[in-house]
Amino acid sequence: MAILDLFIAASIPVLKVLLVTSLGSFLALDRINIMGGDARNHMNKVAFFVFFPALVASNLAKTITYESMKKLWFLPLNIFITYLIGSVLGWLLIKISRPPSHLRGLVFGCCAAGNMGPMLIIIIPAVCREKGSPFGAPDVCSTYGLAYSSLSMAIGAIFLWSYVYNIVRVYSRRGTEGIDDSTSNSSEIPSKVLNGSCTEPLLSKDLTVLDNxxxxxxxxxxxxxxxxxxxxxxxxxxxxxxxxxxxxxxxxLLTPSTIAAIAGFFVGVVPQIRRSMIGESAPLRVFEESASLLGEGAIPAITLIMGANLLRGLQGSDIRASLIVGIIVVRYIVLPPLGILIIKWALHFGLLHPDPLYMFVLRLQFAVPPAMNIGTITQLFGTGERECSVIMLWAYGLASVSLTLWSTYFMWLAA
Incomplete structure (x- = not known):
């Protein structure tokens, strides 16, 4: 298959993300002010509590069954490996660059957590529809690709909101604990001094200690x-x-996305519940259709928020350039080759079935940019927002080149 066709098939989905992101940045301009600070904050909460959980639950309920779970057991392990390797590389980056304490959780998150959700949901079906795709019939490819992407999104959401969420929370508190402790300790000393006279002796002169x-x-x-x-x-x-x-x-730990993932697994795996909620003749299909309707707003909402946050990155921050370069090197240069070796090793030992689309998704999990919801997490804790915007600006700006090249190479391996 011609390498040019593979390159076009890989670049179209990335261009779609860039267009929607650019629209979000445009709406956040001061003279437009549709997605200002308050609007982004409220939209983040709606996406966090409504859109994203609905998307996770509806996609899993429709595409995951007990039989498919037996074939896809390596996919959650693969995501865990990406987080594990990314965390180790993030720890090394922190040791080398020594960022401020309140930014260390952000560095860990950007190195460990890839965009397993909206990026794969957008890229995989778009790649399947391109005529240069090596994955066969577009309808079959889209169906299986949606299942792989939905499972990646659900597992990624569990790891993100259980691991990265708490890492950022812990380090955001560490940035202020030292100041609070020193303030509280210094305030106790004057209060003790004021309660008594410093000129009076601590023991009375008439007091004698008798040993017997x-x-x-x-x-x-x-x-x-x-x-x-x-x-x-x-x-x-x-x-x-x-x-x-x-x-x-x-x-x-039980964030809305995690609870939605559990509910989606439960509906998809239990046959009786699946028949009652999934399908055109299901009596309770209105619940699944309503969740799907809400979930359709998750990807555009999150992508618009990312574009609006990237605009803040243009204003700059105090973050060092070496830290940004380190995160980009970890995500785009170190992780993808390691992913190729891990998938090759797993295929050699028979740990996964040799489906080209399945292996493409597994490799792509090592090459995606940092998760967009990291920006949502920093806004929830009010720490590192501007620094996160600068990191995402550079990471997603370079993703248009890196992700296109790696996707082309991964499709060439699958072909």
């Missing part, structure tokens, strides 16, 4: 019992506090 009268310093029995009761109550409150923190961590 140690019982004078022993506490009454009632006092000891009261102290024991207080210590028990303090320990009980500490246990309740620890339990409350564990519950809060569990709530943060």
């Amino acid at each position: 009268h140690a019982d004078r310093f022993s506490l009454p029995r009632t006092t000891l019992e009261a102290i024991q009761q207080v210590s028990i109550s303090v320990k009980f409150r500490q246990c309740l506090k620890m339990l409350s923190e564990k519950i809060n961590n569990l709530k943060e």
Whole structure:
């Protein structure tokens, strides 16, 4: 197959993303001001709580079955490997570049989390429809490609909102803990000084210590019992506090996208529920169709938000250029070749079935740019927003070249 046809088939989906992203940047201009700061914040929340969970649940319910899960077991493992290798490379980048503490979670997230959702959902069906595609009939390719992309999006959402979300949360708190602790400690000293006189002696001159009268310093029995009761109550409150923190961590893990992924798996895998909700003759198809209708707004909404956030990157920030270069090297130069070797190794040992489209998706998971929802996470915690915009500006600007070249090469391997 001609390499030019493969290059055209790989470039069209990337151009679609760039067009929608450019529209988002245009709407965020000051003289247009349709997607200003408040609009982006509200749109982020709608996408986080409504659009993206609906997209994950509806696509999984329609395309994932128990039989397909047995064939696609390596795909979640492959995503885990991308996060694992990306995290190790991100840790090395942090050790070399030494960014501020509140930006380290952002660096970890950009190196570990690829755009497993909207990017694959857009690219795979568009590649299937191109006449230069090596993946056979467009309808069959689109059906299976949607299944692979939906599973990638669901698993990627679980990893993103459980791993990257909490990494950014922890490092965003570390950036302010030192200041808060020093302030609280310094405020305690003056309060103790003001409560007493610094000129008075701590011990009275008339007080003498008698070695042979140690019982004078022993506490009454009632006092000891009261102290024991207080210590028990303090320990009980500490246990309740620890339990409350564990519950809060569990709530943060079960984000809307994670819950939607679990629901989509449940509907798709259980035959009785699937027959009642999926299909033209299903009695409860209105629920699935409503979720699909909401999910259709996820990709344009998230892509427009990304374009609006990229505009902030044009204003610049204090982030060092070496940090941006390091993230780009990790995502576009180091990870894709490692992905090729891992897929080749897995195919050699019979860990995955030799479907060209399936292997194309697995390789592409190592070459996608950082996840767009990292920008949403930074906005939720109010830390590193401008730095994230600069990173995404450069990462997605270069993705138009990198992703096109890697996609062409991956299709050539599949052909």
